[in-house]
Every structure is written in structure tokens, then in C-alpha cells.
Amino acid sequence: MxxxxxxxxxxxxxxxxxxxxxxxxxxxxxxxxxxxxxxxxxxxxxxxxxxxxxxxxxxxxxxxxxxxxxxxxxxxxxxxxxxxxxxxxxxxxxxxxxxxxxxxxxxxxxxxxxxxxxxxxxxHRLLAHLGPEPLSDDFDGQWLFEKSRGRRIAIKSLLMENRVVVGVGNIYANESLFLSGMAPKKTSGELTDQQCVILVDKIKKVLAEAIKAGGTTLQDFVNGHGQPGYFQQKLYVYGRDEQPCLICGTMIERCRIGQRSTFYCPECQKLE
The missing domain is CATH 3.20.190.10 (MutM-like, N-terminal)
Structure with missing residues (x-):
């Protein structure tokens, strides 16, 4: 998608x-x-x-x-x-x-x-419920910290809730969590305020780099001129299960969270 x-x-x-x-x-x-x-x-x-x-x-x-x-x-x-x-x-x-x-x-x-x-x-009903844009000032560590309080769902699932933040889809949630050193199954309500600041920073950086690269071409995506995106060349974990982590060499693992394929490094991304 x-x-x-x-x-x-x-x-x-x-x-x-x-x-x-x-x-x-x-x-x-x-x-x-x-x-x-x-x-x-x-x-x-x-x-x-x-x-x-x-x-x-x-x-x-x-x-x-x-x-x-x-x-x-x-x-x-x-x-x-x-x-x-x-x-x-x-x-x-x-x-x-x-x-x-x-x-x-x-x-x-x-x-x-x-x-x-x-x-x-x-x-309009398609837009009225949407949360802040991830690259806007409205989306910051304090916002994510407040939205995560009392939530028992995995942090990856929280990031993909449009009422919390829009546009952090499966690819970029995986990549942002890896760069933050956070396990995708970590319970949202257990995040500290500092972890939220770090995670928001990585989300913004990953999305900005992906936009600069023209998006990620995995199957069908082409831009308005029929050209592919090139961010796939920079992916650390997404789609790389059973391949070595580019940082530590541990094999990337795959699981399902919220019915979506999730990729992570068990060494770089700890639950603690």
C-alpha cells in the first residue's frame, strides 16, 4: 500500500x-x-x-x-x-x-x-477523526506520551492508529522502532517520556528521508511520472527476515502484530 x-x-x-x-x-x-x-x-x-x-x-x-x-x-x-x-x-x-x-x-x-x-x-467523515501529521510540530514526544498512557497494545500498533498520528504505516513503523532500539511488542503504556521523544525523532527522520528518496517501491508504487521510489535501498528490517542485521549481524526475525507483518532485530530491539 x-x-x-x-x-x-x-x-x-x-x-x-x-x-x-x-x-x-x-x-x-x-x-x-x-x-x-x-x-x-x-x-x-x-x-x-x-x-x-x-x-x-x-x-x-x-x-x-x-x-x-x-x-x-x-x-x-x-x-x-x-x-x-x-x-x-x-x-x-x-x-x-x-x-x-x-x-x-x-x-x-x-x-x-x-x-x-x-x-x-x-x-468530511474520512478526515475529521485524523490525528496530527507526523512531520508537524503538533506531533511531538509529549503528544505521544499522553496518547500512550494506559494503553496495553503494542507500541507498533499504537503508531499505526490514525487518531494518534497519521501516515506511519507498516514499513516506517518497523524502521522507526528499529532506529529507536525499541521492540515492536513493547507495551505502549510502559513508554517513558524520554523514549517517546526518541521515537518521535526517529519517525520524523525516517519519513523525511523516505520522502527525499521518492518513497519505497516494494510492489506497485510509482510516482506521478511512473517512476519508482528508492528508499527500499535503505531499509534496516522491513522485509529482511532471516537476513543479518546491518548493525549487529543477528538474524532479523518476523512476527505478526495487529495482523501485520512485523520485522525486528532481537538484539538491537529489547523489550526492556
């Missing part, structure tokens, strides 16, 4: 191509996504100018003034800039057409979404 750095990479790559440009047409080839594509999508968007393109959590928000288009890439979706007239292929579901090209929404599993919402979009 594209995570926050991947969505941020797509947003940054497409921003200058669409902001300030007028939408000339919308073509829906397949409306059956996670939620049905609005029947009025073409009527609402055609003739409107894109005011902004931004990210909130793993959602892309395209502001056209009277409405906001909320897009989510789902498990395997992509949003790419292609030339208008390029023949849609299998799993290409929606084209938002501009004079110089079009945004093409591609989603083999159809878990993504395209919905319309009136401003302020932050009040």
Missing part, C-alpha cells in the same frame, strides 16, 4: 502540472471503486480550475473552489500524468483531463476512492 512518503511524492510531482490549470473533461471508465465514483464528477469538475493539490494523511486533496476532490490510492493504486489520447489500459479507471495532458487513476484492486466534498474538507 502506498504510505505517506509515497503519497507525498505523488503530490509534489503533480502539483505544478495541475495547480492553476483548467479541467477540460473527466472520463470515467470504471466507477466501482471502494465507493462508487460520483455520477456527477464530470459535470462538477469540467471547466473548473485547480486551486491547490495537497496531502492529508494518505489522502490527496484537489481543491477546485466549490468542491474538493478526495483521492486515495488504496492498496495498489497510482495517479499518473499521461498525455491525453494515450489509450487507457486495464485497471485505468478515471481520467481528469487538462489541455496539456491528464491525470490517470489506475487501481488493479479497486480499493482506492475518488469522492467529492464541500469545503472545509477537514470536516
Amino acid at each position: 502506498p504510505e505517506l512518503p509515497e503519497v507525498e511524492t505523488v503530490c509534489a510531482g503533480l502539483h505544478d502540472l495541475v495547480v492553476g490549470q483548467q479541467i477540460v473533461d473527466v472520463r470515467v471508465y470504471e466507477s466501482r471503486l471502494r465507493y462508487p465514483v460520483p455520477m456527477e464528477l464530470a459535470d462538477v469538475l469540467s471547466g473548473e480550475t485547480v486551486v491547490s493539490l495537497r496531502r492529508r494523511a494518505k489522502y490527496l486533496l484537489m481543491d477546485i473552489g466549490p468542491q474538493v476532490v478526495i483521492l486515495h490510492l488504496g492498496m495498489s493504486g497510482s495517479l499518473r500524468w499521461v498525455s491525453d489520447g494515450q489509450t487507457p489500459q486495464k485497471h485505468d479507471h478515471v481520467d481528469i483531463v487538462f489541455s496539456g495532458g491528464c491525470l490517470r487513476f489506475h487501481d488493479p484492486r479497486r480499493f482506492g476512492l475518488i469522492v467529492l466534498a464541500p469545503p472545509p474538507v477537514e470536516q
Whole structure:
């Protein structure tokens, strides 16, 4: 699934191509996504100018003034800039057409979404419950410490709760915990205030580096121009089970926490 750095990479790559440009047409080839594509999508968007393109959590928000288009890439979706007239292929579901090209929404599993919402979009039911952005000042050690009090769940599960912090998906939770020296099964409520400060610092660094590298390509991810991300070359534990730890040489182990594959070094990441 594209995570926050991947969505941020797509947003940054497409921003200058669409902001300030007028939408000339919308073509829906397949409306059956996670939620049905609005029947009025073409009527609402055609003739409107894109005011902004931004990210909130793993959602892309395209502001056209009277409405906001909320897009989510789902498990395997992509949003790419292609030339208008390029023949849609299998799993290409929606084209938002501009004079110089079009945004093409591609989603083999159809878990993504395209919905319309009136401003302020932050009040929409998909966004209203979301916690702070991980790279913002609102997400700090004190916030994480307060949110972890009394919680008996594993710290990795806490980091993946969108009400606590958005966008710290499976890949980056694994990597941040490794760099913090914390076992992913550690009980959230047992974290000290200083451990929360350290963990937040590592989360910010891992995400910033992943964005700089253009995201992580594991299966389907490509950016808005069809290019892969390169952060996978820097992964310490994710997907490296039964391989030696790059720090101490101990074999990386794999377990399941919250139904998600979890990777860790039993030597570098202690429960204590």
C-alpha cells in the first residue's frame, strides 16, 4: 500500500502540472471503486480550475473552489500524468483531463476512492477523526506520551492508529522502532517520556528521508511520472527476515502484530 512518503511524492510531482490549470473533461471508465465514483464528477469538475493539490494523511486533496476532490490510492493504486489520447489500459479507471495532458487513476484492486466534498474538507467523515501529521510540530514526544498512557497494545500498533498520528504505516513503523532500539511488542503504556521523544525523532527522520528518496517501491508504487521510489535501498528490517542485521549481524526475525507483518532485530530491539 502506498504510505505517506509515497503519497507525498505523488503530490509534489503533480502539483505544478495541475495547480492553476483548467479541467477540460473527466472520463470515467470504471466507477466501482471502494465507493462508487460520483455520477456527477464530470459535470462538477469540467471547466473548473485547480486551486491547490495537497496531502492529508494518505489522502490527496484537489481543491477546485466549490468542491474538493478526495483521492486515495488504496492498496495498489497510482495517479499518473499521461498525455491525453494515450489509450487507457486495464485497471485505468478515471481520467481528469487538462489541455496539456491528464491525470490517470489506475487501481488493479479497486480499493482506492475518488469522492467529492464541500469545503472545509477537514470536516468530511474520512478526515475529521485524523490525528496530527507526523512531520508537524503538533506531533511531538509529549503528544505521544499522553496518547500512550494506559494503553496495553503494542507500541507498533499504537503508531499505526490514525487518531494518534497519521501516515506511519507498516514499513516506517518497523524502521522507526528499529532506529529507536525499541521492540515492536513493547507495551505502549510502559513508554517513558524520554523514549517517546526518541521515537518521535526517529519517525520524523525516517519519513523525511523516505520522502527525499521518492518513497519505497516494494510492489506497485510509482510516482506521478511512473517512476519508482528508492528508499527500499535503505531499509534496516522491513522485509529482511532471516537476513543479518546491518548493525549487529543477528538474524532479523518476523512476527505478526495487529495482523501485520512485523520485522525486528532481537538484539538491537529489547523489550526492556
